[in-house]
Every structure is written in structure tokens, then in C-alpha cells.
Amino acid sequence: AMLDPDRGLSLTIARVVQRLQGSSLHSQLERQARVSLHKPEIKLESLKEDIKDFLKTSGWEKKLQNAVYSELNVFPSPCHPAAPPEHIKEPLAYMRKAQGSWEKRILKSLNSMCTELSIPLAQKRPVSEQKELLNKWNEMGTDEPDLSLFRPVYAPKDFLEVLMNLRNPNYENGEQPSFRNHLGLIQVPLKVKDIPELKEDFSELGLNIGQLGIDDSAQVPPEFFENEHVRVGQKVLAEQDSAAAQQYVRQGCPTALRADLWALILNISNQPEDILYYEQLKSNVIQHDLLVDSLIYKDVKLTASNDDYYFVFEDYLYQVLLCFSRDTSVLEHFTYSSATPPKSYIQGKLGMEEYAVFYPPNVNFNSFILSVAPLCFLYHEPSKLYQIFREMYVRFFFRLHSISSHPSGIVSLCLLFETLLQTHLPQLFYHLREIGAQPLRISFKWMVRAFSGYLATDQLLLLWDRILGYNSLEILAVLAAAVFAFRAVNLMEVTSLAAAEAVLADLSTLKVMPLLQIFLFATVT
Amino acid sequence: FRIMAGKVKWVTDIEKSVLINNFEKRGWIQVAENEDWNFYWMSVQTIRNVFSVETGYRLSDDQIVNHFPNHYELTRKDLMVKNIKRYRKELEKEGSPLAEKDENGKYIYLDFVPVTFMLPADYNLFVEEFRKNPSSTWIMKPCGKAQGKGIFLINKLSQIKKWSRDSKTSSFVSQSSKEAYVISLYINNPLLIGGKKFDLRLYVLVSTYRPLRCYMYKLGFCRFCTVKYTPSTSELDNMFVHLTNVAIQKHGDDYNHIHGGKWTVSNLRLYLESTRGKEVTNKLFDEIHWIIVQSLKAVAPVMNNDKHCFECYGYDIIIDDKLKPWLIEVNASPSLTSSTANDRILKYNLINDTLNIAVPNGEIPDCKWNKSPPKEVLGNYEVLYDEEMAQSDGSDRDLRGRSGQSTGVKGSRARDSGKPVLTTWK
Numbered sequence: 001a002m003l004d005p006d007r008g009l010s011l012t013i014a015r016v017v018q019r020l021q022g023s024s025l026h027s028q029l030e031r032q033a034r035v036s037l038h039k040p041e042i043k044l045e046s047l048k049e050d051i052k053d054f055l056k057t058s059g060w061e062k063k064l065q066n067a068v069y070s071e072l073n074v075f076p077s078p079c080h081p082a083a084p085p086e087h088i089k090e091p092l093a094y095m096r097k098a099q100g101s102w103e104k105r106i107l108k109s110l111n112s113m114c115t116e117l118s119i120p121l122a123q124k125r126p127v128s129e130q131k132e133l134l135n136k137w138n139e140m141g142t143d144e145p146d147l148s149l150f151r152p153v154y155a156p157k158d159f160l161e162v163l164m165n166l167r168n169p170n171y172e173n174g175e176q177p178s179f180r181n182h183l184g185l186i187q188v189p190l191k192v193k194d195i196p197e198l199k200e201d202f203s204e205l206g207l208n209i210g211q212l213g214i215d216d217s218a219q220v221p222p223e224f225f226e227n228e229h230v231r232v233g234q235k236v237l238a239e240q241d242s243a244a245a246q247q248y249v250r251q252g253c254p255t256a257l258r259a260d261l262w263a264l265i266l267n268i269s270n271q272p273e274d275i276l277y278y279e280q281l282k283s284n285v286i287q288h289d290l291l292v293d294s295l296i297y298k299d300v301k302l303t304a305s306n307d308d309y310y311f312v313f314e315d316y317l318y319q320v321l322l323c324f325s326r327d328t329s330v331l332e333h334f335t336y337s338s339a340t341p342p343k344s345y346i347q348g349k350l351g352m353e354e355y356a357v358f359y360p361p362n363v364n365f366n367s368f369i370l371s372v373a374p375l376c377f378l379y380h381e382p383s384k385l386y387q388i389f390r391e392m393y394v395r396f397f398f399r400l401h402s403i404s405s406h407p408s409g410i411v412s413l414c415l416l417f418e419t420l421l422q423t424h425l426p427q428l429f430y431h432l433r434e435i436g437a438q439p440l441r442i443s444f445k446w447m448v449r450a451f452s453g454y455l456a457t458d459q460l461l462l463l464w465d466r467i468l469g470y471n472s473l474e475i476l477a478v479l480a481a482a483v484f485a486f487r488a489v490n491l492m493e494v495t496s497l498a499a500a501e502a503v504l505a506d507l508s509t510l511k512v513m514p515l516l517q518i519f520l521f522a523t524v525t
Numbered sequence: 526f527r528i529m530a531g532k533v534k535w536v537t538d539i540e541k542s543v544l545i546n547n548f549e550k551r552g553w554i555q556v557a558e559n560e561d562w563n564f565y566w567m568s569v570q571t572i573r574n575v576f577s578v579e580t581g582y583r584l585s586d587d588q589i590v591n592h593f594p595n596h597y598e599l600t601r602k603d604l605m606v607k608n609i610k611r612y613r614k615e616l617e618k619e620g621s622p623l624a625e626k627d628e629n630g631k632y633i634y635l636d637f638v639p640v641t642f643m644l645p646a647d648y649n650l651f652v653e654e655f656r657k658n659p660s661s662t663w664i665m666k667p668c669g670k671a672q673g674k675g676i677f678l679i680n681k682l683s684q685i686k687k688w689s690r691d692s693k694t695s696s697f698v699s700q701s702s703k704e705a706y707v708i709s710l711y712i713n714n715p716l717l718i719g720g721k722k723f724d725l726r727l728y729v730l731v732s733t734y735r736p737l738r739c740y741m742y743k744l745g746f747c748r749f750c751t752v753k754y755t756p757s758t759s760e761l762d763n764m765f766v767h768l769t770n771v772a773i774q775k776h777g778d779d780y781n782h783i784h785g786g787k788w789t790v791s792n793l794r795l796y797l798e799s800t801r802g803k804e805v806t807n808k809l810f811d812e813i814h815w816i817i818v819q820s821l822k823a824v825a826p827v828m829n830n831d832k833h834c835f836e837c838y839g840y841d842i843i844i845d846d847k848l849k850p851w852l853i854e855v856n857a858s859p860s861l862t863s864s865t866a867n868d869r870i871l872k873y874n875l876i877n878d879t880l881n882i883a884v885p886n887g888e889i890p891d892c893k894w895n896k897s898p899p900k901e902v903l904g905n906y907e908v909l910y911d912e913e914m915a916q917s918d919g920s921d922r923d924l925r926g927r928s929g930q931s932t933g934v935k936g937s938r939a940r941d942s943g944k945p946v947l948t949t950w951k
Contacts, residue, residue: 308786308788376719380719
């Protein structure tokens, strides 16, 4: 039964209220209200209105607005009150099942690694080791532990295989792929947008609208667009309005304002209690050793240390990721994620909740790392960097690692990419398919990493501006298709998967916004 | 015969592919040193011979070389400092606003070289300075050596006892360049990124000193240390060990770090704009350009502005945590060795763009030409300072225009030898 809109609204309000009630913002507001009682403009006769006015003028109402906005952004709209919790996680049963199997596989792999290496999943560190780690907290990159025995949990192509094998049991699956004559790798009937719909959704990327990444280039005088855009950005920051910021960044962030704008959209203010929380996580890392830590170590060494841009931030990556894997507040987001984290307990403390640790499920640590690294260009204070990353993860990036039907989930992105390519570049698509170079095999790794590690940093940040602005990852699929369109001429001439990979190996010179704009708005559909 | 006569004949004593490939791609012809040549890319040892009084070498109008005869006025650590000090004093005497000092007696616009003394000659002056800040660290560098050989750090006078004795000895002690050292205040608060120390390597091409015409290569880079930076005194020896280890291990490129990797300057700009803001970043880059130009102006009067010469320098600059750039050293022969494929490409393009400016159209040079290449051949170079232009129309021609995501400075800045518009610095 469809949910009556009023009922839906009141459910939403109730949920937001409930979530904010225990928060530090709530206690701050209470404190502010109490403090305001001393002010002369607050009169007993009109207490309620006066306090409300005070909160408005002192900017506290805006903070509350931003918090509400943030909640609405992150949590999905409630469905029918009788819907079981699994439905909120993921409405489609077959998706839930597939995610469950995938998780089991990962856990099995982790457990067998533990047995093989005789290392527990989690154990308390001896005191001397704790001291040592504390001392070198800021330079874990200089360590060279022996990680040769640790295998990566899985590679992107393993995950892609799983996605390729997804089937909706309610559909007739004969020998031939049947639905919509879809010739790509993804064979599930999720709804994805077409170009006219995308044009509407991404209307701010249109040809007549100023963009950073296009209209701030050397040839364009700054008076045309850039100066005014910067001015508006400063105003948005002064107003501290999350919703306005989210709208603003659709046209790109000026580099000097980006850090603050993203923090505003993600509603991160780095309060003392946030810093304290981070320090607590840090002490958890010092005290307890997780198997996952070694995997993180190994992956950072393999990826970020070799990256032209990110190698500098190697040490920050350890700090953020080690803390993240112990952050149980992240568990909250699993109510709306199809994933369920495997939980483990520190050795000898089975069942004791304060000694619980969870394993970020479906974590391809590779992708993880690469989604933290670009943030190091914006935030150098560890606890703020941590919070920004955590928020980006629970809003966006987790969807790249779990199997779900969500429009920003990796399955939908893959299908969107393939559909765009097949519909608008059919010749190219058929050609690549013929030579055994299914396009998704090449673009999957870009999307699953949100293009981090493939684009130049300034271009990546312009792309992520739009992820935040549109609160969606669909732009990743559109960009992937746009890249193929851009290199179509060369791709038509290749005769093998390897050659196709070579044509698309180096994306570091690409300019993201012109590609997107041309693909969406200047291609004949 | 006529076609052959038109080809540039080149010689080099540096066997590097990035050079040779560039000559060959222009269809130039390799000849031996004793034959008729038009273009000689020489090492610094060779240039000394070519222009030494004994040899009496006379270059003809169609011959070009890649060094100025007395480049060491800029590229020897002690002479560079000497020339800058002299330049400052001269400006002070003229009452130039450039030489303005602050209340502590420090030059406001011309304090860009860390306090430096020659040893043993200035030993006593050094001791006086040292005692003002007894907890400071100083870096000892031999004057005549390159590639970081013999560099070490000190924080106690006892560590340089030897030079104290030498200074007291009578003037019979020959102060050959091998014995002489410079001692500079060590920048112990460098700007750190990701907790790592780095320095900047920038390439600057000078085609003439009088009038001064110089170009900055847009694709400079930052060189990072892997070793975590720590100013703690107990780690001095450690750092020292790391410094010299690197100098010995690395193929003669630079002096004080293990290469943890490189960033492009545009990356640095992105990082600084994102974390510090646009104004301070622009100010920093303006200052970097400024100190390079000032260092060239300082040596211009003593440089032998031989018309057969051009030179591509490697500038080493350190930025401190207050975003102030410091000139550490200028290299006459920046390394042409490549450690990675990207490196090779960068150096290849550097030589290519340099040759396009120094040898117009790739044709047999005539050193009487006006050394004013058209804009189109600059490649990745941009005009840093053109004294002739600056004086002719009074407004500034250098670094005008925007360069989007690259390193160029947006907006214009007047920087002729008269009154500078130092609006961002006042």
C-alpha cells in the first residue's frame, strides 16, 4: 500500500526528531536557551517567542536547519510503517541474499587467513607495543612490517564477477540475455535514467551555465563568471546554510572555499566532543590489534605510496583507516545499507559489547584508501579529516562496496553506464563487445573508486563537488560513459581487451567538466 | 652542400639522452670539439677552460654555449651570498625603497637568503650571530663542492673548532676554494605537507643579463623527504646521517633529502589554496618569482654578459611554515638524469623549450640577434622578467595573464627596477 504523504511526513519528522534528540546539538541548544535567560531582551511574558528569536539571530536556528537537512539527505524516506527493517536496508530480496553471500565469503576469507597465520581477528596489544605505536603514530609509513603473508581480501574484478552473476529470480532467464536487449555484463532489471532525465537532474551542468572546471580556464576573463561565483560562495559560507551550499557546489567549488563548503554540506563542525571521539578511537587502535590493520597497512603501501599525488599523505591514511575500522558509530548507517557488518570481539572478551569490533563489510581496502587520499588535500587536522571521510563514507562511498538496488549503488551505476553506452554509442559498444572488451570490465575500477587515483587531483575534486551537490553517485557512471565517448575514435581501432585498456589507461590529462557537459548536453540523443 | 651548410653543428660533453635526442630531432649534426661547431652544451668544467685567460678561446658569431663565463657568481654558495649582500648595500646607499628595513634591522623585501657567513674568514662575525641564538642549528656547506658532499649540521661551536683555529692563523693559510665553507642558518621550521619536508626545484633560463631577460619554467617540482622531519636536537646526527647518505647514494642530483617522491608545483598550489587560501598562496608564488629576479639582478652587474651565452639554472627554494620562501642555492648544471619515465619526459621538454628560445628556429645562430623570441616558442616557459620591456612601457610585462590550473600568477604586478608595487607585501 502506498504511504499517505501526510503520514510519511509525520513519520519523517518523528524520525528526525528522535535522531536529533540525543545529539550534542540538542544539548547545545538547551544550553544556549538557558544562557539566553540572562539576556535583557528575553521577557518572561513572551519567553517562548523571545528564545526562538534569540536562537534565530545568534545562528543556532541555522545550525538546527543544517542538521535536519543533513538527516534528510542521508537517511532514506520511510516506507510503510509495517515494512520490516530489512526492507529499509534493501527492498529487493534477491539483492539482500546476494549481499549476504558476498559477506559470508569475505568473512570466510578473513577467518581462514587468521587460522593460517595463527593470528586472531582481534587481540589486545602488549603494553610495550602500545607505547611503541603511540610514539610513531605520526609516521607509521616508515614502518616496514612483514606483510608478505597477507593476501588482499578481494580484488575489484572479484566483486564485478559477483555483480555479473546477479539474477532476479522473478525474471525468465533463458539462454539469451533478454530484458531490453541488454548486451552488457549486468543482467538485472533495475531502473536507470536516460539522457533526457539526466539532463534534467543535472541541469546546472548545462551549456549556458557557468562552471568551475570550464569557465575558469586561462582563456576566460575572471569577470565573466569566476569572480562572481567566488563572491556567492563566500556569502554562502557566511550564512552557514547547508542547503544553499549544496546547491552552490553544483557549479563547482573555488579551491580556497572547498574545504569549508564540503564541511558545511556534510554538517561537520569539529566540536570538542568530536575531537574527543577521535582521540578515543585512536586509543582503541593503540590498545587493540586487528587483523584488518595489517590488511590496511599492506594496501596503503601498495596503492597510496605509489601514487604520484597521494604518497605524501601516507601517514594520514593509516591514522584515518585504523580509526575507522574501530568506529562503531558507523554501524548506524547499516540500517539503510544492504550490508551487515561482521562483528567480532577482542580475544577473550566474547560477547562483551565494549570489546566489539566490526569489520567494514565489503571493504575493498584499495577503494577505501583512494577515497580518503583526496581529502588530505583539503583537511590537515586529523580529527576533521577523519570526520569528513566518515561522513563521505556513510553518505556515498559505502554504496560502491555493497550489493543493493539503490540508484547510487554500484549495481545501478554499472547498469547506467552500460545503458548509456549501448544507447548512445552503439557502434562502439558492439565493437568492444565483439573483441572481448566489454566496456564495464574497464570502467568498473574507475567507478568503484569514484575515479580516485585515475584523474588529476584538481579534476577529481571538481567531480566530487558534484557528487556532494547532487547527493548522488550517478555522475560517476555518466563520466565513465563520457570518457569512452571522448576516446571513441581510438577505441574503434583496437582489436583486443588489452589494447582497449591501453587506450584508457591514462586519464590524468582529462578535463572532467567539459567531458560531462558535452556528453550530456551536446550529443545528439 | 648548401643544405648541409644550414644545419647546426653541435658538441656536448654530457652524454645524456634527453640532450642528444633533442639535438637529433632538430636534424642537427654532431661534430667533435676541435671542429667547427655552432652549439656546445658543456659541463661546468669545460666552460672554465673555454673562457679561461690561458686558452684565449674566441667564440665566433655563430657559436653559442650554455653557460656564462662567470656563472659561479651566482652558482657558488659563497659568491651568491656575497653578491646579494653587496646588492642590498648598494640599494641602501641609493636610498631605494627596495632596501627598506624593519624595526629589527631586517630587510623587508630582500631578506630571502638565510643568514650566511664564510668560513674561516667571517668566523668571528658568525660566533657573534650564533651567540644571539645559541639554540639554533646551522648548516655547513663546502663552497666548491656540489651534490651535497661534505654538508653537515651543527648546533654547538665546538663542532666547528677547526675553522676557529684557521681563522686565527695568519694569512699564510691559503683559503683555496676547497677549504672554504659557508655556514647558514638552518631553516628548522620548514613547511610540512603530510608531515614531510620538501624543497622546490625551479628552472630559470637567462638569455641575457644586461638587459636582464629571464624565463621561468612552469613545470617545476617539489621534492619530498621520506624521513619524517623532526627538529629535535637529539636527531641531528640522525638527520646528518640521512643527509649525507642521500648525497652519496643519489646520482648527484641534490643535497639534503632522500627522495620520497615529487609533486608538481601546480599540485602544491592546489594544496596550498585548498588549505591556506588563495591570497596567501598567490603571495607566496609572487615572492618566489621576486626572489629569483632579485638574485639575478644582484649578480647582473658582475656577470660577463657574453653574447654567446645563455644559461638554464636550477633554483632550490625552501618554504618555511610562515609561507616565506628562502633561496638556498642556484645550480648551473641542473641534473639531466631521470629517475622515472615522467622525469625523463619533463627534462626532455625542458631542454626542448630551452633550445627553442636559445637557438631560434633551430637554425645556425647569430649571437648578435636581439634575444627576443616570439611568444609562441616559449613552450612551458613564461617570461619571468624582461628588463627592456619593463623599462620601455613602465607597466609590467612579466607573469601577466592567467594560467588556469597551472603555476602562473594571476593578475599583474609592476616589478621594474624602479618603485615596486608590492601591494600584497606591505
